[in-house]
Amino acid sequence: NAGVTQTPKFRILKIGQSMTLQCAQDMNHNYMYWYRQDPGMGLKLIYYSVGAGITDKGEVPNGYNVSRSTTEDFPLRLELAAPSQTSVYFCASSTGNTIYFGEGSWLTVV
Amino acid sequence: GQQVMQIPQYQHVQEGEDFTTYCNSSTTLSNIQWYKQRPGGHPVFLIQLVKSGEVKKQKRLTFQFGEAKKNSSLHITATQTTDVGTYFCAGLGGYQKVTFGTGTKLQVIP
DSSP states (O other): OOOEEEEOSEEEEOTTOOEEEEEEESSOOSEEEEEEEOTTOOEEEEEEEEETTEEEEOSOOTTEEEOOSSSSBOOEEEOSOOGGGOEEEEEEEESSSSEEEOOOEEEEEO | OOOEEEEOSEEEEETTOOEEEEEEESSOOSEEEEEEEOTTSOOEEEEEEOSTTOEEEETTEEEEEOTTSSEEEEEESSOOGGGOEEEEEEEEOGGGOEEEOOOEEEEEEO
């Protein structure tokens, strides 16, 4: 089991560019999440999904989009990147109990 | 929406001293989980509490869930340098929406 795999690990993006952070889990978990963590701060929920085809907004969804076409994949799309989106992004999955996190994607918008 | 606050935000202790972090939710929780994040790493699950008034121990760590299921605490006895990191509580609300607390960063001075 690879667990939760995120790509890329590091990325520098220019203002106004778009990109997709990939997330895949091989544990057959129904629940998946995207969090962002600004330096020295806590985790803020961007979007989450309770199953394929179902997504919902978290605390800070503006500027992001997600899709969940399969149980395994939960990509996060950044449209028109802004400096305020510089952060570490964590994808996670859960059975409803323990949450398993990916290793994070460090994104800098310049 | 649901808010989960933790205090203190930072704590520096001498090695061997005890440490406690407190977690308070604005709403009643189905359960509460605790995670540890080492510097530069991703959050790792420690424990889940489900029942009102529940107390669980893991070696030097003691976790409590409040009677009203709106607060929780983590107590570490005789801290060690390996305890360094940020400790997060996470509350499960409706529809599997997991909200993380603001975190307590623990620094242990040898």
